[in-house]
Structure formats: C-alpha cells, structure tokens
Amino acid sequence: MSEQRTEIASLGEFGLIEHLTKNIELHNASSIVGVGDDAAVIDPLGKQIVVTTDMLVEGVHFDLMYTPLKHLGYKSIVANLSDVYAMNAQPTQVTLSIAFSNRFSLEALEEFYEGVYAACEEYDVDLIGGDTSSSQKGFIISVTALGEVQQDQYVRRNTAKEGDLLCVSGDLGAAFLGLTLLEREKKIFLESPQVQPDLENRKYVVGRLLKPEARRDIIAFFAAQQLKPSAMMDVSDGLSSEILHICNQSNLGCVLYEEKIPIHEDTRNAAFGFELDPTACALSGGEDYELLFTIAQSDYDKLLLNEQISVIGYMTSPEKGKKIITKGGNTFDITAQGWNAFTA
Amino acid sequence: MSEQRTEIASLGEFGLIEHLTKNIELHNASSIVGVGDDAAVIDPLGKQIVVTTDMLVEGVHFDLMYTPLKHLGYKSIVANLSDVYAMNAQPTQVTLSIAFSNRFSLEALEEFYEGVYAACEEYDVDLIGGDTSSSQKGFIISVTALGEVQQDQYVRRNTAKEGDLLCVSGDLGAAFLGLTLLEREKKIFLESPQVQPDLENRKYVVGRLLKPEARRDIIAFFAAQQLKPSAMMDVSDGLSSEILHICNQSNLGCVLYEEKIPIHEDTRNAAFGFELDPTACALSGGEDYELLFTIAQSDYDKLLLNEQISVIGYMTSPEKGKKIITKGGNTFDITAQGWNAFTA
Numbered sequence: 001m002s003e004q005r006t007e008i009a010s011l012g013e014f015g016l017i018e019h020l021t022k023n024i025e026l027h028n029a030s031s032i033v034g035v036g037d038d039a040a041v042i043d044p045l046g047k048q049i050v051v052t053t054d055m056l057v058e059g060v061h062f063d064l065m066y067t068p069l070k071h072l073g074y075k076s077i078v079a080n081l082s083d084v085y086a087m088n089a090q091p092t093q094v095t096l097s098i099a100f101s102n103r104f105s106l107e108a109l110e111e112f113y114e115g116v117y118a119a120c121e122e123y124d125v126d127l128i129g130g131d132t133s134s135s136q137k138g139f140i141i142s143v144t145a146l147g148e149v150q151q152d153q154y155v156r157r158n159t160a161k162e163g164d165l166l167c168v169s170g171d172l173g174a175a176f177l178g179l180t181l182l183e184r185e186k187k188i189f190l191e192s193p194q195v196q197p198d199l200e201n202r203k204y205v206v207g208r209l210l211k212p213e214a215r216r217d218i219i220a221f222f223a224a225q226q227l228k229p230s231a232m233m234d235v236s237d238g239l240s241s242e243i244l245h246i247c248n249q250s251n252l253g254c255v256l257y258e259e260k261i262p263i264h265e266d267t268r269n270a271a272f273g274f275e276l277d278p279t280a281c282a283l284s285g286g287e288d289y290e291l292l293f294t295i296a297q298s299d300y301d302k303l304l305l306n307e308q309i310s311v312i313g314y315m316t317s318p319e320k321g322k323k324i325i326t327k328g329g330n331t332f333d334i335t336a337q338g339w340n341a342f343t344a
Numbered sequence: 345m346s347e348q349r350t351e352i353a354s355l356g357e358f359g360l361i362e363h364l365t366k367n368i369e370l371h372n373a374s375s376i377v378g379v380g381d382d383a384a385v386i387d388p389l390g391k392q393i394v395v396t397t398d399m400l401v402e403g404v405h406f407d408l409m410y411t412p413l414k415h416l417g418y419k420s421i422v423a424n425l426s427d428v429y430a431m432n433a434q435p436t437q438v439t440l441s442i443a444f445s446n447r448f449s450l451e452a453l454e455e456f457y458e459g460v461y462a463a464c465e466e467y468d469v470d471l472i473g474g475d476t477s478s479s480q481k482g483f484i485i486s487v488t489a490l491g492e493v494q495q496d497q498y499v500r501r502n503t504a505k506e507g508d509l510l511c512v513s514g515d516l517g518a519a520f521l522g523l524t525l526l527e528r529e530k531k532i533f534l535e536s537p538q539v540q541p542d543l544e545n546r547k548y549v550v551g552r553l554l555k556p557e558a559r560r561d562i563i564a565f566f567a568a569q570q571l572k573p574s575a576m577m578d579v580s581d582g583l584s585s586e587i588l589h590i591c592n593q594s595n596l597g598c599v600l601y602e603e604k605i606p607i608h609e610d611t612r613n614a615a616f617g618f619e620l621d622p623t624a625c626a627l628s629g630g631e632d633y634e635l636l637f638t639i640a641q642s643d644y645d646k647l648l649l650n651e652q653i654s655v656i657g658y659m660t661s662p663e664k665g666k667k668i669i670t671k672g673g674n675t676f677d678i679t680a681q682g683w684n685a686f687t688a
Binding site: 037038138 | 376377380381382383384385386387388390392393394395396397398399400401402403404405427428430431433437439441442443472473474475477478479480481482484486488489490491493495498500501502576577578593
C-alpha cells in the first residue's frame with residue numbers, strides 16, 4: 001500500500017464511486033450505457049449472452065497478508081472471465097461490488113481498482129456497474145461477468161460424448177503449491193519476523209496463484225480452427241473434481257492417464273520440496289483457471305497444432321466408471337479428492 | 345427461524361447449491377441455461393439488456409434482529425428489480441451470491457431463499473446463477489439483475505428536458521418511518537426485554553420497510569399508454585437526493601411543490617408520533633423504491649389516468665436552480681439532505 005492514507009468517509013459513497021470509475025472508457029460495441037445510471041445497457045447485437053458471478057471473501061478466499069491488492073483486483077476479474085471462456089464465449093462486460101471495513105483507505109481501494117482495470121484492459125472487457133459499501137469485517141468482492149457467444153455456439157458441461165478425447169490447457173497444480181508456499185512463509189514470519197522469506201525459484205508457482213490468467217487464447221484457437229468442444233468447464237477446484245462434474249453431468253465414465261497430466265517443472269520441484277506428490281497437487285489443488293474440455297477424436301490432428309493443449313484421456317460409457325491409470329499401470333477410481341489410493 | 349438446525353457443513357458447497365436451487369424452473373423465453381454450469385446463457389431475442397447490481401451487508405443495510413430472513417430475501421431481489429424498472433425495462437433474470445458465518449443453519453438459508461423465490465415468482469424473474477461462501481462475520485448478499493428492453497426504449501437519468509413535468513409513483517417516506525419505529529422498539533427491547541413492542545397502527549410503514557415492492561405496474565402503464573418518460577430513476581436514497589441526480593445529470597433546474605409530494609396518512613401519523621416533519625421524511629428517507637420520472641407536458645392527460653402517479657413539479661433551466669416551494673409559500677434550495685431550512 002502507498003504511504004498516504006485518505007479516509008473513505010471524506011468522499012462519501014457517490015464521491016467514492018465517481019473517483020474510482022471516472023476514467024472508464026467503454027470499448028465494446030455492445031456496451032451502450034456504463035456506470036452512472038440505475039442500470040447499464042448492453043446490446044448483444046444478435047448474439048447470446050453468458051452470465052457468471054463469484055463472491056470472494058477475505059479470510060476465506062484470500063489472505064491480504066501475502067496478496068497484494070492490485071493482484072487481488074486482477075484475479076477477481078480473471079476468475080470470472082475464466083468461467084465465460086469456459087462457455088466458449090467472449091467476455092465483454094463486468095460489474096464489481098465491494099464491501100470493506102474502515103481499515104481500508106482510499107489508496108488501498110485505488111490499488112485494488114488498478115488491478116481490476118488492468119484485467120479489463122488485458123481482456124478487452126468494460127466495467128459497467130457495481131456497488132460499494134462498508135462491511136463490519138474484512139473485504140468482500142462480488143463480480144458478475146457477461147460475455148457474448150454466437151447463437152448456440154456455447155459449450156456446456158453435460159454434452160460430452162462417449163469416445164471423445166479429454167483435454168486440458170496449460171499445466172496444473174502450480175497455484176496450489178504457490179498457496180502452500182505462501183502459507184508456510186506466513187507461518188514462519190509470524191513466528192520469527194526477522195527471517196527472510198525463501199521464495200527462491202518459486203516465482204512460477206507464486207505467480208500462478210497471485211496473478212492467474214484466463215485462457216482467452218484457447219477460445220481464440222478453437223474459433224480459428226473451427227473447433228467446438230463437446231463439453232467444457234474451467235479448472236478452479238482441482239482436475240479430479242472437474243472431471244467428475246463432466247462425467248456426472250454428461251452421464252459418462254472416463255479414463256485419465258496420470259502420465260499425460262501436464263505439470264510444470266517448477267511445480268514438480270516445489271511439490272518435491274514439500275514432500276507432496278505432484279499428481280495429487282494437480283488433481284486436488286485449485287485455482288488453476290485452465291480449461292478442461294472434451295472433443296471428438298476426429299479433431300485430434302487439429303489439437304496437435306496447439307502445444308498448450310494436452311490430451312489426458314477419453315470418455316467412456318458410464319458403467320466403466322471414472323478411472324485413472326497411474327504411471328505404474330494401476331487403475332483407481334477418481335474421487336473428488338484425487339483418487340482412492342490416497343484414502344486407502 | 346424454524347426450530348430444526350442443520351449445519352451447512354453437512355452438505356458441502358455443491359450440496360448446498362444443489363439443495364437451494366433444485367426446484368428452479370426457468371420461465372422466461374430468454375433464459376436458455378440456468379444454474380449448474382460455468383455460466384448461464386441468455387438469448388435476448390433482439391432486445392437490449394439492462395444490468396444492475398447491489399450488495400447488502402448485515403449491520404450496514406439490514407438488522408436481523410427485526411428483519412425476517414424471508415423478507416430479506418424478497419427485498420434483496422426487489423431492490424434490484426426496481427433499478428431495472430427504472431430503466432423502463434422488464435426484469436428477466438437474477439443472480440444471487442451470499443456469504444454467511446457459521447451461525448446460519450440450513451433452515452435459516454432456506455427461509456432466505458423462500459423469500460428470494462417468492463420475489464422471482466411475483467415478478468416473473470428467473471434465478472440463473474450465483475455463489476455461496478462462508479464469511480468471517482455476518483450475512484452478505486450480492487444480487488445482479490438483468491432485464492430486457494426494446495431497442496433504445498431504455499430511459500436514463502440525464503435526458504430530462506426543460507419544461508417537463510416531474511412525477512413520482514406511490515407515496516414516500518414510509519420505509520424511513522418503519523425503520524425509525526423498529527430501531528426504537530429494538531432499543532426498548534434491549535433495555536427492557538419484558539416490554540411488548542408497540543406496533544399498533546404501524547403496519548403500513550413497517551410493511552413498506554420490510555417487504556417493499558417494485559413498480560412493475562408503472563412500467564406496464566407506460567407501455568399500455570405508449571408513454572415514454574424523458575428521464576427516470578428509482579427512489580432509494582430519498583426524493584431530494586434523486587431529484588438532484590436528475591437535475592445535475594440532465595443539466596437542468598427544477599421546481600418542486602411540497603404540497604404535491606405524496607405521503608400516506610399512516611406515514612404522516614407515524615412522523616407526528618416521532619415529532620418529525622413528514623415532508624422531511626419523504627425528502628430524506630430512503631428505500632421507498634418508487635419511480636421518479638420526468639415527462640413531456642403534452643402527456644399530462646394520460647398521467648391523470650393513473651392515480652398512482654403524482655405530478656410534483658417541473659424542470660427548469662439550470663440557472664434557475666433546484667427549488668422547493670413550501671406549503672407556506674417560501675422557496676428554498678433543495679439539498680441532498682432535504683432543504684436548506686433544515687440546516688439554517
């Protein structure tokens with residue numbers, strides 16, 4: 001936080017909103033009326049609209065002891081955009097409501113909004129509305145994101161087909177290790193404030209936690225290649241939990257190959273540092289914001305064009321169950337917490 | 345609250361959402377995909393969309409000591425629908441996110457959602473998404489409402505014209521007196537728990553606070569009469585503050601007649617009981633959820649058809665200022681807190 005401290009009360013609610021939103025310029029053709037009226041107005045120009053919303057609560061979803069406010073603002077937006085991309089849609093607008101206790105200064109809120117606007121800029125999204133309020137305790141963030149999709153080109157979770165390839169973008173497990181690392185450093189700091197944090201070689205996993213990006217590039221790749229996944233969702237609660245959602249909602253089983261799960265080398269090293277199994281981190285860790293999707297086998301050649309996409313398994317009939325085949329060749333049931341071997 | 349107490353933790357987050365949303369049926373033609381995917385999908389079928397959002401925080405916006413959870417759920421939705429109507433639009437969808445501490449049982453949340461669904465039913469709106477989370481303290485509610493409007497039929501605040509009539513629906517000041525009354529009874533109860541609350545003849549003002557309605561009927565009247573206000577907003581922060589918004593955003597002045605401000609007889613009596621000026625309550629009290637609008641003088645005859653609409657003044661050129669003419673014939677500047685006479 002910057003050193004100056006301006007009390008919010010000195011502006012009043014309308015003054016605060018005015019101050020925080022005065023530089024907004026609407027970029028999307030569909031954004032007709034933005035902040036400043038009873039409601040914003042959007043003209044989707046014949047497209048369908050997707051809507052998603054998320055609430056982030058201090059002490060539950062984030063810890064301000066190691067989360068810079070600017071990063072938090074960025075991530076609050078990105079987490080919602082990821083849900084829009086997961087529908088095969090293009091995000092276009094967001095609304096943002098925040099509640100904060102009187103320990104927050106105007107400068108602190110400005111930092112938060114800097115991150116919000118950075119994300120809006122990066123993803124070509126307009127901030128079109130919101131609300132600010134005081135809270136009794138802590139910082140609470142609610143974001144609603146809207147996006148556009150051509151008629152019936154949206155992709156749901158419940159439409160995977162037997163035989164489809166199971167794919168994921170990027171790599172998994174890093175954000176969980178970033179969190180594990182920062183939680184450890186926080187504990188050390190609280191016990192011995194003079195100890196310097198040991199974040200050597202941990203930039204990647206910490207960055208994946210604090211400043212995640214949404215997979216706009218994957219949706220653009222689908223459009224360019226005229227690919228349409230049969231089912232898709234974003235990976236925010238861990239790979240195994242998300243795979244089970246697609247299987248259950250599509251009434252299918254699957255086979256997942258452990259060796260195909262993409263894990264970054266830095267993630268692997270960080271996991272070993274904590275004596276954790278990297279695969280378990282990928283399966284059960286959260287906040288990766290990658291895209292998990294199923295797609296027809298006939299599209300396999302096109303998928304090879306994108307090295308950010310890994311084929312990690314395939315969909316089966318429901319009676320075959322949801323299985324993971326380990327590197328050692330064993331087969332286990334996938335559970336929301338990883339696989340049964342953990343609890344065995 | 346009901347007597348049974350089921351801990352939320354026994355369901356888990358997905359179980360909770362599933363439990364609270366399992367009976368949803370989508371009614372609006374534009375609601376394509378509802379709860380249960382990364383995002384909802386809407387097809388506005390050629391119309392424009394309005395979007396508004398509000399955050400309500402326990403201890404700031406409501407007091408659960410005298411606010412039944414069912415009423416709170418109802419009001420959370422209605423407050424947002426009021427903003428949609430204020431754009432001359434028809435509300436069609438809402439999303440709802442809540443965060444709650446562990447003092448809330450499943451039964452308490454069910455009561456809250458009962459009110460939410462009652463409002464959705466009453467106003468033909470679909471609940472299409474949301475989020476649930478724990479909070480460190482208190483109950484936090486975030487609602488986003490979407491509505492539809494025919495191309496360019498939305499009405500903003502900044503488009504009033506000189507000479508237009510200034511009008512308001514229903515009556516004003518009741519919710520503020522309901523709040524004043526309940527705050528007094530709470531204080532008495534905390535000091536002397538054996539004293540019975542004195543709410544005799546106060547049903548109207550308490551009802552206006554706890555179970556407000558949005559003015560769907562006024563928007564329907566405009567449509568039926570082919571009327572289009574030149575500017576409109578809802579009255580949630582008190583009449584004088586809202587009039588100033590329309591004047592400032594439209595770069596106009598106005599004349600408001602005190603004697604024309606609609607105040608219910610029960611509101612007037614309640615005000616006298618507290619030795620308050622009923623006009624001051626109407627000007628500065630909040631949460632009336634009435635519609636304030638300006639309209640061409642040529643539409644005056646049509647306005648007479650609706651006894652729920654009062655003409656309370658007219659718009660002037662900006663240099664004439666924003667004036668209220670009192671019953672005694674004096675002229676004062678309108679200020680956000682009422683008028684200057686209060687501070688004189």
